[in-house]
Amino acid sequence: MSHTPFPESGGFDTQAIxxxxxxRWEKADPFRAGGSEDTRPRKYVLAMFPYPSGDLHxxxxxxxxxxxxxxxxxxxxGYNVLNPIGWDSFGLPAENAAIKRGAEPREWTYxxxxxxxQGFRSYxxxxxxxxxxxxxxxxxxxxxxxxxxxxxERDLAYRKESPVNWCTNDQTVLANEQVVDxxxxxxxxxxxxxxxxxxYFKITKYADRLLDDLNQLEGFWPHKVLxxxxxxxxxxxxxxxxxxxxxxxxxxxxxxxxPDTLHxxxxxxxxxxxxLAAELVAEATPEVQERFxxxxxxxxxxxxxxxxxxxxxxxxxxxxxxxxxxxNGERLPIWAAxxxxxxxxxxxxxxxxxxxxxxxDFARAFDLPIRVVVDxxxxxxxxxxxxELDDEGVPIDPGMDDSIDELNPAKTGLALVGEGRMINxxxxxxxxxxxxxxxxxxxxxxxxxxxxAKTYRLRDWLxxxxxxxxxxIPMIHTADGRIxxxxxxxxxxxxxxxxxxDLTPKGTSPLGGATEWIxxxxxxxxxxxxxxxxxxxxxxxxxxxFLRFLAPNDATQAFPSAEANKWAPVDSYVGGVEHAILHLxxxxxxxxxxxxxxxxxxxEPFSSLINQGMVILGGSKMSKSKGNLVLFKxxxxxHGADALRVALGFAGPVEDDKDxxxxxxxxxxxxxxxxxxxxxxxxxEPSVVWAEGDQALRRVTHRLLADAPALIxxxxxxxxxxxxxxxxxxxxxxxxxxxxxxxPAVREAAEATAMVLDLFAPHTAEEMWEMLGYTGxxxxxxxxxxxxxxxxxxxAKAIIQIDGKVRATLDVSAKIDAATLEDLARTDDRVLKALxxxxxxxxxxxxxxxxxxxxx
RNA sequence: GCCGGUGUGGCGGAAUGGUAGACGCGACCGACUCAAAAUCGGUUGCUCGAGAGGGCGUGUGGGUUCGAGUCCCACCACCGGUACCA
Numbered sequence: 056m057s058h059t060p061f062p063e064s065g066g067f068d069t070q071a072i073x074x075x076x077x078x079r080w081e082k083a084d085p086f087r088a089g090g091s092e093d094t095r096p097r098k099y100v101l102a103m104f105p106y107p108s109g110d111l112h113x114x115x116x117x118x119x120x121x122x123x124x125x126x127x128x129x130x131x132x133g134y135n136v137l138n139p140i141g142w143d144s145f146g147l148p149a150e151n152a153a154i155k156r157g158a159e160p161r162e163w164t165y166x167x168x169x170x171x172x173q174g175f176r177s178y179x180x181x182x183x184x185x186x187x188x189x190x191x192x193x194x195x196x197x198x199x200x201x202x203x204x205x206x207x208e209r210d211l212a213y214r215k216e217s218p219v220n221w222c223t224n225d226q227t228v229l230a231n232e233q234v235v236d237x238x239x240x241x242x243x244x245x246x247x248x249x250x251x252x253x254x255y256f257k258i259t260k261y262a263d264r265l266l267d268d269l270n271q272l273e274g275f276w277p278h279k280v281l282x283x284x285x286x287x288x289x290x291x292x293x294x295x296x297x298x299x300x301x302x303x304x305x306x307x308x309x310x311x312x313x314p315d316t317l318h319x320x321x322x323x324x325x326x327x328x329x330x331l332a333a334e335l336v337a338e339a340t341p342e343v344q345e346r347f348x349x350x351x352x353x354x355x356x357x358x359x360x361x362x363x364x365x366x367x368x369x370x371x372x373x374x375x376x377x378x379x380x381x382x383n384g385e386r387l388p389i390w391a392a393x394x395x396x397x398x399x400x401x402x403x404x405x406x407x408x409x410x411x412x413x414x415x416d417f418a419r420a421f422d423l424p425i426r427v428v429v430d431x432x433x434x435x436x437x438x439x440x441x442x443e444l445d446d447e448g449v450p451i452d453p454g455m456d457d458s459i460d461e462l463n464p465a466k467t468g469l470a471l472v473g474e475g476r477m478i479n480x481x482x483x484x485x486x487x488x489x490x491x492x493x494x495x496x497x498x499x500x501x502x503x504x505x506x507x508a509k510t511y512r513l514r515d516w517l518x519x520x521x522x523x524x525x526x527x528i529p530m531i532h533t534a535d536g537r538i539x540x541x542x543x544x545x546x547x548x549x550x551x552x553x554x555x556x557d558l559t560p561k562g563t564s565p566l567g568g569a570t571e572w573i574x575x576x577x578x579x580x581x582x583x584x585x586x587x588x589x590x591x592x593x594x595x596x597x598x599x600x601f602l603r604f605l606a607p608n609d610a611t612q613a614f615p616s617a618e619a620n621k622w623a624p625v626d627s628y629v630g631g632v633e634h635a636i637l638h639l640x641x642x643x644x645x646x647x648x649x650x651x652x653x654x655x656x657x658x659e660p661f662s663s664l665i666n667q668g669m670v671i672l673g674g675s676k677m678s679k680s681k682g683n684l685v686l687f688k689x690x691x692x693x694h695g696a697d698a699l700r701v702a703l704g705f706a707g708p709v710e711d712d713k714d715x716x717x718x719x720x721x722x723x724x725x726x727x728x729x730x731x732x733x734x735x736x737x738x739x740e741p742s743v744v745w746a747e748g749d750q751a752l753r754r755v756t757h758r759l760l761a762d763a764p765a766l767i768x769x770x771x772x773x774x775x776x777x778x779x780x781x782x783x784x785x786x787x788x789x790x791x792x793x794x795x796x797x798x799p800a801v802r803e804a805a806e807a808t809a810m811v812l813d814l815f816a817p818h819t820a821e822e823m824w825e826m827l828g829y830t831g832x833x834x835x836x837x838x839x840x841x842x843x844x845x846x847x848x849x850x851a852k853a854i855i856q857i858d859g860k861v862r863a864t865l866d867v868s869a870k871i872d873a874a875t876l877e878d879l880a881r882t883d884d885r886v887l888k889a890l891x892x893x894x895x896x897x898x899x900x901x902x903x904x905x906x907x908x909x910x911x
Numbered sequence: 912g913c914c915g916g917u918g919u920g921g922c923g924g925a926a927u928g929g930u931a932g933a934c935g936c937g938a939c940c941g942a943c944u945c946a947a948a949a950u951c952g953g954u955u956g957c958u959c960g961a962g963a964g965g966g967c968g969u970g971u972g973g974g975u976u977c978g979a980g981u982c983c984c985a986c987c988a989c990c991g992g993u994a995c996c997a
Binding site: 278282285287289291293309310311313324362367392393394395396399405406407412413416512632636706708712713714716717719721722723771773774776777778779780781791852856858860861864898899901905907909 | 912913914915916917922923924925929930933934935936937949950951976977978979990991992993995996997
């Protein structure tokens with residue numbers, strides 16, 4: 056193969072070096088994880104597996120660099136490391152490409168995988184290639200179907216009719232997590248609500264555990280991600296309160312975080328698209344029915360974007376029915392309004408306009424009464440106000456001074472949500488908000504009309520998709536209306552050939568058009584039956600793939616429990632923050648489900664998480680549509696894999712975004728050439744005695760050896776590169792103007808450089824190692840332990856401060872005692888000059904580094 | 912609005928409460944060269960000063976401390992998440 060050496064590589068043919076080592080790695084396959092015979096402790100490193108959308112881009116370059124750095128570092132530190140790779144190869148882009156070009160989704164997908172694979176090989180990533188998997192292979196999705204059926208058995212997979220998110224462009228439903236700002240996360244089209252019957256995974260059953268277990272991850276996952284998940288799960292604590300509805304037998308329950316304000320409830324609101332509203336309207340007068348239907352039609356036409364826009368005026372219709380307040384028997388008019396959501400809480404609220412901004416806005420729009428029940432002017436700390444009692448021992452309501460217009464919600468339009476003391480609330484009067492919440496729950500429980508309750512923002516995970524390129528849902532709809540699993544001996548239920556199928560989005564699954572495929576028989580009766588035409592959300596695939604890597608070719612089970620318990624949870628998981636909720640929440644959920652089923656012994660999938668920032672260009676995201684893509688392949692071709700890796704590793708902290716303009720591949724090339732030249736210049740033999748080498752250089756070498764492991768653990772990769780540069784610079788200096796190239800310390804430094812540089816520039820490191828006279832792979836060589844004797848300095852620089860300003864520095868022995876150091880400082884010329892006769896009133900001496908004098 | 916995060920040279924960024932700016936990019940000066948590239952050496956926070964040397968400096972204002980980029984309080988700016996969630 057002909058090639059031209061990269062420029063700026065100091066005469067080294069880095070292209071040839073790269074080719075040479077990639078060929079050797081491919082042949083020797085040195086990065087396979089050890090099997091059961093391997094007694095070293097294990098580490099599982101994983102980068103979020105790629106979707107094969109085309110060639111690799113800079114985001115991949117960063118992501119897989121970081122996981123490779125960690126994997127390589129752990130190998131050097133004596134671990135049996137698993138660093139696998141696979142493809143998240145089901146999904147919409149394949150299908151859309153297929154529609155556009157008339158190719159099969161499968162073909163498009165597997166061509167892309169081949170391309171990405173070449174990309175990874177050219178990048179020198181130390182994967183265990185023997186465990187490669189594709190989620191679009193029946194050998195993989197078989198076990199999605201298995202998982203689905205196990206969950207179905209436990210009522211964790213179920214069907215329900217509910218308003219769902221519908222992407223108007225992709226013509227499919229979406230999970231709540233896939234709607235971003237009212238738009239489809241994938242294509243950006245507006246999302247509307249539709250009422251459909253779909254398959255769900257009951258993630259809400261795990262809400263408490265998903266929330267509480269986040270505490271275990273504190274310090275190991277980015278704080279930001281933990282916080283995002285907490286907010287997403289959104290646990291609210293309060294009470295369920297039962298309201299009787301006039302003319303109806305069953306009570307209606309509402310959830311409220313403010314049961315203390317029950318006396319301030321003046322009306323009642325139902326979600327217009329909920330079941331209860333429909334029921335009440337069915338019994339209403341024709342006029343009410345008509346008004347309601349008109350309103351509902353308007354509401355359902357709205358997109359999520361319209362619905363979410365702030366400052367929207369409140370709208371609603373009065374249903375001419377009344378709810379009865381359980382604490383005082385008051386009749387509360389029932390309205391239907393779209394500010395109440397059908398799928399949160401119970402889809403109904405008691406409205407307390409004085410103390411809830413939304414209720415207040417609604418009350419003011421429709422002229423409904425407003426009653427203040429918390430006096431927010433009353434002190435809640437300090438002396439408890441004296442409550443006067445009337446003749447019967449009932450507290451006299453102190454009332455609120457309603458001459459204070461600034462505090463009258465009806466006038467200001469501002470609900471009083473702050474702290475205060477209860478008024479107009481019977482036996483709760485005088486209590487602080489906090490105490491009143493607790494007391495009101497006690498009262499409701501005593502009366503049997505309410506109870507403490509929790510509600511979550513998290514909704515169940517909608518997993519059906521009306522698209523082709525995904526895992527078929529392994530269920531059968533029988534003629535008599537039962538829904539039964541596909542018998543396990545018929546699994547995997549494979550996708551039919553896409554040829555001849557109409558894949559265009561039309562709102563129903565393309566599989567419905569696969570006549571032969573969709574028709575089957577009822578496994579119980581033998582009667583004709585239909586398969587479920589939908590496929591699963593591809594996030595099901597990625598929610599457990601890290602377990603499949605432990606035995607990707609096992610045709611008998613999803614994964615062997617014994618292997619899973621040995622390797623998993625993943626020790627270091629690397630990926631973008633865009634998955635902070637979606638993928639990471641789902642994987643945590645499925646892990647807990649598998650734990651409950653007894654397949655694994657751990658409850659969290661990823662012990663530590665690294666979120667890399669984005670690679671941007673000129674301050675904005677790179678994208679094909681903007682035409683500002685920096686291509687992975689172009690950079691490898693222009694500067695070499697190692698230069699790209701070093702440049703990215705050095706560009707800044709892992710979690711920060713990196714502007715491509717600040718990523719210096721040419722700087723990295725220069726550094727790599729300097730490192731190679733150092734190795735080339737070494738004239739001593741591997742057998743030299745290092746202890747006889749130059750002490751100053753040895754100290755630099757050993758400080759790096761001592762610090763590197765902790766720096767890697769703290770993901771301060773950019774600092775490790777900086778320290779490598781310092782070592783190479785120090786070695787250069789020793790060769791050129793110090794002890795010379797033959798000094799043993801020079802060899803020791805060059806060898807240490809190769810061993811640590813392997814994390815960032817594996818090709819260069821291997822080449823250095825070979826230049827230094829070794830034959831094996833440096834990537835497999837254990838790091839040397841730093842000599843503690845070389846880490847303690849025998850001299851130190853002491854700083855002398857006077858009134859907080861550094862006035863002198865002294866070279867002193869590292870073992871100097873406080874009295875000697877203080878004497879030296881007090882008699883130093885510069886100190887005397889700076890004192891200018893002022894008297895020292897205080898001296899703080901911290902040998903050997905600091906003397907601090909204070910003066911008058 | 913609510914929740915979280917971040918503010919350090921021209922730029923990317925270092926810095927267990929102890930000399931702020933490691934390491935690099937860029938820039939400038941020099942060596943080599945017919946010349947350029949590459950390479951090598953030097954300078955490079957701002958400012959006053961010929962120099963010696965001094966003053967000021969980590970978003971702003973306060974505080975704790977012998978000593979604060981680092982700890983505490985208040986504020987400002989930017990970024991991210993989320994939002995009729997009852």
